[in-house]
Amino acid sequence: xxxxxxxxxxxxxxxxxxxxxxxxxxxxxxxxxxxxxxxxxxxxxxxxxxxxxxxxxxxxxxxxxxxxxxxxxxxxxxxxxxxxxxxxxxxxxxxxxxxxxxxxxxxxxxxxxxxxxxxxxxxxxxxxxxxxxxxxxxxxxxxxxxxxxxxxxxxxxxxxxxxxxxxxxxxxxxxxxxxxxxxxxxxxxxxxxxxxxxxxxxxxxxxxxxxxxxxxxxxxxxxxxxxxxxxxxxxxxxxxxxxxxxxxxxxxxxxxxxxxxxxxxxxxxxxxxxxxxxxxxxxxxxxxxxxxxxxxxxxxxxxxxxxxxxxxxxxxxxxxxxxxxxxxxxxxxxxxxxxxxxxxxxxxxxxxxxxxxxxxxxxxxxxxxxxxxxxxxxxxxxxxxxxxxxxxxxxxxxxxxxxxxxxxxxxxx
Amino acid sequence: xxxxxxxxxxxxxxxxxxxxxxxxxxxxxxxxxxxxxxxxxxxxxxxxxxxxxxxxxxxxxxxxxxxxxxxxxxxxxxxxxxxxxxxxxxxxxxxxxxxxxxxxxxxxxxxxxxxxxxxxxxxxxxxxxxxxxxxxxxxxxxxxxxxxxxxxxxxxxxxxxxxxxxxxxxxxxxxxxxxxxxxxxxxxxxxxxxxxxxxxxxxxxxxxxxxxxxxxxxxxxxxxxxxxxxxxxxxxxxxxxxxxxxxxxxxxxxxxxxxxxxxxxxxxxxxxxxxxxxxxxxxxxxxxxxxxxxxxxxxxxxxxxxxxxxxxxxxxxxxxxxxxxxxxxxxxxxxxxxxxxxxxxxxxxxxxxxxxxxxxxxxxxxxxxxxxxxxxxxxxxxxxxxxxxxxxxxxxxxxxxxxxxxxxxxxxx
Numbered sequence: 001x002x003x004x005x006x007x008x009x010x011x012x013x014x015x016x017x018x019x020x021x022x023x024x025x026x027x028x029x030x031x032x033x034x035x036x037x038x039x040x041x042x043x044x045x046x047x048x049x050x051x052x053x054x055x056x057x058x059x060x061x062x063x064x065x066x067x068x069x070x071x072x073x074x075x076x077x078x079x080x081x082x083x084x085x086x087x088x089x090x091x092x093x094x095x096x097x098x099x100x101x102x103x104x105x106x107x108x109x110x111x112x113x114x115x116x117x118x119x120x121x122x123x124x125x126x127x128x129x130x131x132x133x134x135x136x137x138x139x140x141x142x143x144x145x146x147x148x149x150x151x152x153x154x155x156x157x158x159x160x161x162x163x164x165x166x167x168x169x170x171x172x173x174x175x176x177x178x179x180x181x182x183x184x185x186x187x188x189x190x191x192x193x194x195x196x197x198x199x200x201x202x203x204x205x206x207x208x209x210x211x212x213x214x215x216x217x218x219x220x221x222x223x224x225x226x227x228x229x230x231x232x233x234x235x236x237x238x239x240x241x242x243x244x245x246x247x248x249x250x251x252x253x254x255x256x257x258x259x260x261x262x263x264x265x266x267x268x269x270x271x272x273x274x275x276x277x278x279x280x281x282x283x284x285x286x287x288x289x290x291x292x293x294x295x296x297x298x299x300x301x302x303x304x305x306x307x308x309x310x311x312x313x314x315x316x317x318x319x320x321x322x323x324x325x326x327x328x329x330x331x332x333x334x335x336x337x338x339x340x341x342x343x344x345x346x347x348x349x350x351x352x353x354x355x356x357x358x359x360x361x362x363x364x365x366x367x368x369x370x371x372x373x374x375x376x377x378x379x380x381x382x383x384x385x386x387x388x389x390x391x392x393x394x395x396x397x398x399x400x401x402x403x404x405x406x407x408x409x410x411x412x413x
Numbered sequence: 414x415x416x417x418x419x420x421x422x423x424x425x426x427x428x429x430x431x432x433x434x435x436x437x438x439x440x441x442x443x444x445x446x447x448x449x450x451x452x453x454x455x456x457x458x459x460x461x462x463x464x465x466x467x468x469x470x471x472x473x474x475x476x477x478x479x480x481x482x483x484x485x486x487x488x489x490x491x492x493x494x495x496x497x498x499x500x501x502x503x504x505x506x507x508x509x510x511x512x513x514x515x516x517x518x519x520x521x522x523x524x525x526x527x528x529x530x531x532x533x534x535x536x537x538x539x540x541x542x543x544x545x546x547x548x549x550x551x552x553x554x555x556x557x558x559x560x561x562x563x564x565x566x567x568x569x570x571x572x573x574x575x576x577x578x579x580x581x582x583x584x585x586x587x588x589x590x591x592x593x594x595x596x597x598x599x600x601x602x603x604x605x606x607x608x609x610x611x612x613x614x615x616x617x618x619x620x621x622x623x624x625x626x627x628x629x630x631x632x633x634x635x636x637x638x639x640x641x642x643x644x645x646x647x648x649x650x651x652x653x654x655x656x657x658x659x660x661x662x663x664x665x666x667x668x669x670x671x672x673x674x675x676x677x678x679x680x681x682x683x684x685x686x687x688x689x690x691x692x693x694x695x696x697x698x699x700x701x702x703x704x705x706x707x708x709x710x711x712x713x714x715x716x717x718x719x720x721x722x723x724x725x726x727x728x729x730x731x732x733x734x735x736x737x738x739x740x741x742x743x744x745x746x747x748x749x750x751x752x753x754x755x756x757x758x759x760x761x762x763x764x765x766x767x768x769x770x771x772x773x774x775x776x777x778x779x780x781x782x783x784x785x786x787x788x789x790x791x792x793x794x795x796x797x798x799x800x801x802x803x804x805x806x807x808x809x810x811x812x813x814x815x816x817x818x819x820x821x822x823x824x825x826x
Contacts, residue, residue, distance in 0.1 A: 015768060097789045103778055105788055112800055113770065195800055211627050216801040237823040244825035353818050355428060357526065365516055365821030374826065375518055375817065376510045387525055387608055387814040388629040389802035401800040404788065405766050408778030410650040412657035413787065 003186045006174040007193040010114050010139040013172035018111045018137050022088040024167055025135055029084035032162030033077035036127065039158035040073050046154035047123065054147045058121070061251070066121045066148055076127040076155075079379075083131040086378045089396045090137040104407045109400045111137030113195035116187045117381075118143045118209070120201040123151040129200075130159055130173055132381050136399035139172040141194070143187060145201075146179035188213035196399075200382050203309070218390060220382035223253030223337035224309050225367040228326040228352070230343035231262040235269055237364060238342040239276050242315075244366040245340070247280050251311045253383055254338050254370040258306055258316045260326045261292070266319050270296045273317075282313050289318040306333050323348050327355045334358055337385050338367040359385060359392035416599045419587040420606040423527050423552040426585035431524045431550050435501040437580055438548055442497035445575030446490035449540065452571035453486050459567035460536065467560045471534070474664070479534045479561055489540040489568075492792075496544040499791045502809045503550040517820045522813045524550030526608035529600045530794075531556045531622070533614040536564040542613075543572055543586055545794050549812035552585040554607070556600060558614075559592035601626035609812075613795050616722070631803060633795035636666030636750035637722050638780040641739040641765070643756035644675040648682055650777060651755040652689050655728075657779045658753070660693050664724045666796055667751050667783040671719055671729045673739045674705070679732050683709045686730075695726050702731040719746050736761050740768045747771055750798050751780040772798060772805035 001009070036043070047068040054066060095107040115133040117140070119125045126142060133140035144152045152175055160170040176183045187194055188209055197217045199209040209217050227245055229238040245256035261269060274296040277284035286298035287305045298317070305316040306329075320326045330339050340362035341352040349363040360370040370392060372380025377395030384390045390398035414422070449456070460481040467479060508520040528546040530553070532538045539555060546553035557565040565588055573583040589596045600607055601622055610630045612622040622630050640658055642651040658669035674682060687709045690697035699711035700718045711730070718729040719742075733739045743752050753775035754765040762776040773783040783805060785793025790808030797803045803811035 019767065099787070099789060103782060110770075214624050216799060218801075234823070240823060240825055248826060349820075353820075354432065357523075358816065360817040360819055362819045363821065365819055365824040366826055368826040369516060369819060369824070370817075374512070376512060386629060388631070391815055392817050402804055403771065404773040404783075404805050406773055406775045406778055406782060407762075407766075408776065410647070410653060411778040411782070412653055413661060413779055413781040 001177060003176050003178055003183045006141060006176060007190055009171040010141050010174045011193055013139045013169040014113050016169045017139050017172045020168060026084040028163045028166035028168040029080045029131055029135065031165045032159045033080040035158040035162035036073055036077045040070055043073055043151065043154040043158065044068060046150040050148055050150045058147060062121055068123055068151060072124065076124050079128055080131045083135050083379055086135065086396055089400045094402055101411050102409060103411055106405045107402050108405050110403050112399060112401050114139045114141060114193065115399065116141040116194045116197045118184055118187060118199045118205065120145040121148045123148050123155060125200060126152045126155045127159060129381060132379060132396060132399060134172065136396050141174045141176065143176040143183055149179050185212065188215060191215055198382060218384050219386040220384055221253045222309055222335045222385060224257045224333060224335045225254060225337055226258045226260060226330050226334060226339040227256050228260040228341045229262060229265060229269060230323065230341055230345060230348050231264040232345035232348060233265060233342040234344055235272065239272060241342055241366045243276055243280065245368055246284055246315050247313065248368055250313055254367050256367055257310055260318050260320050260329060263319050263321050266295055285314045287314060287316045291319040292317045323351060327352065330356055335385055337383060338370040340365065340367050414590060416589050416591055416596045419554060419589060420603055422584040423554050423587045424606055426552045426582040427526050429582045430552050430585045433581060439497040441576050441579035441581040442493045442544055442548065444578045445572045446493040448571040448575035449486055449490045453483055456486055456564065456567040456571065457481060459563040463561055463563045471560060475534055481536055481564060485537065489537050492541055493544045496548050496792055499809060502813050507815055514824050515822060516824055519818045520815050521818050523816050525812060525814050527552045527554060527606065528812065529554040529607045529610045531597055531600060531612045531618065533558040534561045536561050536568060538613060539565045539568045540572060542794060545792060545809060545812060547585065549809050554587045554589065556589040556596055562592050598625065601628060604628055611795060631797050632799040633797055634666045635722055635748045635798060637670045637746060637748045638667060638750055639671045639673060639743050639747060639752040640669050641673040641754045642675060642678065642682060643736060643754055643758060643761050644677040645758035645761060646678060646755040647757055648685065652685060654755055654779045656689055656693065658781055659697055659728050660726065661781055663726055667780050669780055670723055673731050673733050673742060676732050676734050679708055698727045700727060700729045704732040705730045736764060740765065743769055748798055750796060751783040753778065753780050
């Protein structure tokens with residue numbers, strides 16, 4: 001099918017999806033999980049072909065992201081069952097207003113319609129994204145990178161089997177067949193056929209969507225996250241938070257990339273920091289501003305080091321003279337994802353919480369908590385770094401829109 | 414100042430605006446109202462110059478929109494005072510989650526930052542939009558059409574005086590000086606300097622913003638609103654609703670443009686409709702589908718009549734065979750603003766309310782109620798016809814975003 005035909009098919013399933021009961025959607029998710037397990041051999045075979053074609057052409061890290069195993073497929077199935085267990089956001093009455101003229105106005109959560117997701121090479125996104133979009137009552141159009149296309153096609157075939165078994169229209173889930181740039185462009189310009197486009201991937205993909213899309217887009221992901229160790233920081237707590245935020249999973253968007261240290265604690269804190277992070281396995285490379293380099297050893301930081309999402313065991317370190325300078329640095333360099341202050345001084349913390357304009361602002365905790373599961377949403381479609389509609393982790397509610405249902409008895413104005 | 418300089422000035426006032434207390438903002442709005450009244454002579458003089466320059470170059474309807482009087486300025490001042498009376502949305506805790514690990518996560522309403530509004534020739538939009546943006550804690554950049562620029566400049570000068578008196582930074586309100594297309598384009602592409610762009614005006618302006626903007630935009634306004642008179646409609650109620658929705662103010666976006674009539678009532682209903690609407694002063698021109706034209710006199714409808722926002726005493730009329738056909742027609746032709754069913758049949762009403770994908774869906778009431786005041790929001794910045802962020806009337810809450818404030822005691826993940 002052409003991309004346009006796929007989009008029309010997804011749109012044809014919109015009203016059936018919006019009308020689907022919670023029971024039917026949950027039964028479908030459970031059946032989709034069972035179908036994934038049942039189709040493990042064909043999914044692994046498709047993934048083997050993807051891996052074969054990709055070897056030597058993409059990095060080992062990317063190859064690992066692409067690889068599926070029986071265990072990873074079981075994990076994807078478990079993810080589907082977890083989405084079945086979440087409350088259904090569709091139809092929730094968000095607010096009721098009774099007007100003096102007798103009108104009843106109910107602001108009610110309703111599905112977006114058709115949600116398109118452009119992603120890269122992780123096959124598990126295929127089932128995660130489909131599960132969330134469908135539970136939120138929307139049809140789902142997936143467009144994955146060409147490296148993962150055989151795997152995604154095998155996964156989608158299994159998922160559609162599960163949907164059909166439970167009585168959901170299989171047309172509500174579509175995988176774009178064209179893996180050239182043209183199909184991504186077509187989704188971005190599919191006014192009237194795509195209600196929401198979510199790019200999940202590198203900064204280039206997201207930038208391209210923001211610049212080129214005429215459909216509604218939610219920007220996700222890029223995270224240049226800061227930890228600021230204040231003059232009044234508990235130094236042990238600061239070390240724990242920084243080590244965790246930097247090293248527990250450096251490849252993800254909520255990992256720390258930049259450390260700001262108040263000058264008053266720099267002399268005592270930086271040697272301890274260096275000791276802790278160089279003792280870590282693997283050790284963390286420190287890229288130091290000139291003042292920090294005068295205190296500890298490390299690589300001199302270039303200016304670009306304070307605007308780089310390393311996604312690696314690298315940390316840029318800068319000494320600041322004040323809380324205000326820390327806030328100003330973050331305003332200038334943050335991607336507005338997650339930023340933290342470590343301090344025992346409540347007034348400083350409150351100032352930081354108010355002034356830092358990011359999706360999640362932390363006081364005495366690691367930035368690594370910015371995550372749908374950790375925030376109690378049960379799941380997430382990605383982390384929004386924009387201000388419109390959803391900010392931070394996007395769960396099922398954030399994948400819905402609302403409309404006003406107005407009931408009267410003949411009122412005129 | 415260049416547009417870029419204006420934007421930088423507005424951004425420099427962002428944090429002071431975000432930190433401004435409710436009391437200061439309300440005092441500023443009150444002082445702005447007083448300053449408008451005090452500056453009535455200079456505003457009327459500027460408006461007279463605008464009117465002079467515009468006469469003969471724009472339509473009488475547009476001239477009337479442009480014209481200010483002492484009474485209209487008093488109305489603008491009253492609007493400012495009403496915004497002062499509304500609750501402050503900033504800082505409201507929208508949800509609190511206590512996590513098992515001891516983290517407290519508060520989803521908290523915060524200002525957008527810089528809100529830019531592109532509008533056309535109504536001078537009152539200048540003060541209305543400024544009041545709402547400022548009360549919502551954002552700096553405000555206004556870009557009006559060239560016909561209204563002298564009036565807007567005089568109004569903004571008065572408003573800034575009031576702001577400064579109450580201690581709000583006057584930089585937080587900016588009027589773009591350049592009234593060529595270039596300045597609108599610059600606002601659309603001002604990534605990092607404009608947090609939200611709201612176009613208020615004709616379909617062409619809104620389309621241009623959606624196609625060209627890389628900053629976040631909320632589409633407003635265009636309304637091809639439908640009323641569907643069902644087989645089970647109370648005919649008297651239907652006549653009242655249709656007359657009201659069409660004629661009480663035809664130039665606004667929530668006015669009815671298209672009437673759908675179930676075939677079972679067409680023979681009795683259409684003659685009464687024609688009688689009612691042709692007796693109206695001024696009379697309503699009916700543009701009839703062939704089947705309706707076989708029953709009553711009127712102008713034969715061309716296909717474009719079902720996709721036109723007339724904003725005039727013109728109503729397109731079509732007979733449909735079923736509720737489903739009415740829903741399908743609305744899906745194909747509505748701008749997703751406001752659509753209504755008139756029926757005494759509850760199941761038909763519930764189907765319509767669920768299936769029609771518009772910002773406001775009515776059962777037995779006029780579409781003319783889609784309005785911030787009528788919905789109990791106290792005000793509005795416009796009516797969103799998109800699904801992302803805000804749908805329908807946008808009040809103060811919808812002009813805010815949120816962030817997550819996360820407070821811990823050293824938690825790591």
